[in-house]
Amino acid sequence: AQSVTQLGSHVSVSEGALVLLRCNYSSSVPPYLFWYVQYPNQGLQLLLKYTSAATLVKGINGFEAEFKKSETSFHLTKPSAHMSDAAEYFCAVSLTGNQFYFGTGTSLTVIP
Amino acid sequence: EAGVAQSPRYKIIEKRQSVAFWCNPISGHATLYWYQQILGQGPKLLIQFQNNGVVDDSQLPKDRFSAERLKGVDSTLKIQPAKLEDSAVYLCASSLGAGESYNEQFFGPGTRLTVL
Numbered sequence: 001a002q003s004v005t006q007l008g009s010h011v012s013v014s015e016g017a018l019v020l021l022r023c024n025y026s027s028s029v030p031p032y033l034f035w036y037v038q039y040p041n042q043g044l045q046l047l048l049k050y051t052s053a054a055t056l057v058k059g060i061n062g063f064e065a066e067f068k069k070s071e072t073s074f075h076l077t078k079p080s081a082h083m084s085d086a087a088e089y090f091c092a093v094s095l096t097g098n099q100f101y102f103g104t105g106t107s108l109t110v111i112p
Numbered sequence: 113e114a115g116v117a118q119s120p121r122y123k124i125i126e127k128r129q130s131v132a133f134w135c136n137p138i139s140g141h142a143t144l145y146w147y148q149q150i151l152g153q154g155p156k157l158l159i160q161f162q163n164n165g166v167v168d169d170s171q172l173p174k175d176r177f178s179a180e181r182l183k184g185v186d187s188t189l190k191i192q193p194a195k196l197e198d199s200a201v202y203l204c205a206s207s208l209g210a211g212e213s214y215n216e217q218f219f220g221p222g223t224r225l226t227v228l
Contacts, residue, residue, distance in 0.1 A: 032215065043116070043203055043219030044155070090154050094215070099168050102154030
């Protein structure tokens, strides 16, 4: 069965500091992996996706994620946090590229 | 390009009542998804359509939930009768269903349902 685990339901960082949001997946074969962001009272927006091309994936708003098969991880990073990055972040996995399974989310707070 | 539209944005009903949600996907998107997002949790896929056919409804509580996508465009999700545990945000998403970005999902703003 496919699943994702997001370590840390709440993460706080200072403005300008490194953002690191963790995601580990459970899958018997390399899956498709996604990171989505959700701002209050809005739908989810795709940040980036891994589809077995490059292991380091660059997304929008300066975010990137690295697929590490040996660690079954797909952590999301950003070198310097902005106030506008405060939101809920979801990792999602799919084996087929169609049916998606989302993690429980990580709420990011940026401290000025 | 217009995004995924959903209505209503908010709905409050009493348990055992019925409710329906509407979704209009991005024009040309063949695949449509309905998700349930309970407070503090990630979205859970309820049903996925490819054009007007069902691809996956394994997590849809079929005794009370139903969904249709007539003509492969708009979709409605219905709950009858509602239970307290149905309180959640119902998200609709759509994707092209073909091409390189076939699985990139675009989400609507959601409908927040409160069951009293």
